Amino acid sequence: MIEVYYTEDDEIIGKSVKEYLEQHNCKVTLCESIADTRKALLNHLPAVVLLDWNMPDGHGSELCCWIRERWKALPIIYLTVRGDSHDIVMGFQNGADDYVVKPFDLAVLYSRILALLRRTENIADTKLFCDDLMLDKEKTAVYDQQKEIIVSQPEYRILLALMENKGKTITRSQLLEQVWDHSGNYVNDNTLTVAMKRLREKLGNPACLKTIRSFGYRMEDTK
Structure with a gap:
């Protein structure tokens, strides 16, 4: 089973992604704020983090940098409406492994998660x-x-x-x-x-x- 932390304050989108992924061998924990995500990560690391950019208590970019400072190999995928080239480049510079622009196809998202995990499964955090x-x-x-x-x-x-x-x-x-x-x-x-x-x-x-x-x-x- 693939454990996923999803930082998302939109209840409808969060529920949709959670339901789909849990039908496909995933366990999804929804975090409605950056603070909730940090607390969850300090307690236990998932297989992958899905991250929205605009959150009620800050920007996903700040969280992405915070994660990358601590866990070099933890897979991170942005899921955001911010789709211009500048934002995408910034997302990768902050340490993201992939960047998905809303709206997105759930089947494609799941495929991207699997592809990312295949690339990172042998990398150990130091x-x-x-x-x-x-x-x-x-x-x-x-x-x-x-x-x-x-x-x-x-x-x-x-x-x-x-x-x-x-x-x-x-x-x-x-x-x-x-x-x-x-x-x-x-x-x-x-x-x-x-x-x-x-x-x-x-x-x-x-x-x-x-x-x-x-x-x-x-x-x-x-x-």
């Missing part, structure tokens, strides 16, 4: 976000509001495991296995406690890093 924290897997680096935070390898692996499973609780035993199991060094439960304490201090004790008492840890957005 950046993970939680509140102001960003982990760059390509650079093996951690940032807080673009300022790099120097962490040890175990601390990085702890944060990677938690951010890759954002919203889920990871047990202490799971972290011990994922972070140290193949290191060849003797570790015990206290090793994780010390590493987590140091990591929290380096990150400034962020609210998004939760301790689940006597069980494990969880990363979740708080902003």
Whole structure:
């Protein structure tokens, strides 16, 4: 099933697109504002984002740029009445992968979604976000509001495991296995406690890093 987020404030168009796509193996979440879309994306990434340009709380171009700063490979398709060449060029410059002008044929839209997903299915995002924290897997680096935070390898692996499973609780035993199991060094439960304490201090004790008492840890957005 293809998961779709559709940012659209026109109830009739939104309902029409949602009904058609859900008849064709899609799960569609309608977002009536840019704020709703941002909140949804920070909680969970879909397969593709459909984006109107004119929204009640801003322009789709702003949202497109915001998405592209965080997820290089997340597919984005504009669905908008703005069809002159200047707007189309701007849409692609903002980071869109495709641009569809209203009115459009629903069958053609679905075909465009499938074509786009075929081109991007093997591309993996290299950046993970939680509140102001960003982990760059390509650079093996951690940032807080673009300022790099120097962490040890175990601390990085702890944060990677938690951010890759954002919203889920990871047990202490799971972290011990994922972070140290193949290191060849003797570790015990206290090793994780010390590493987590140091990591929290380096990150400034962020609210998004939760301790689940006597069980494990969880990363979740708080902003």
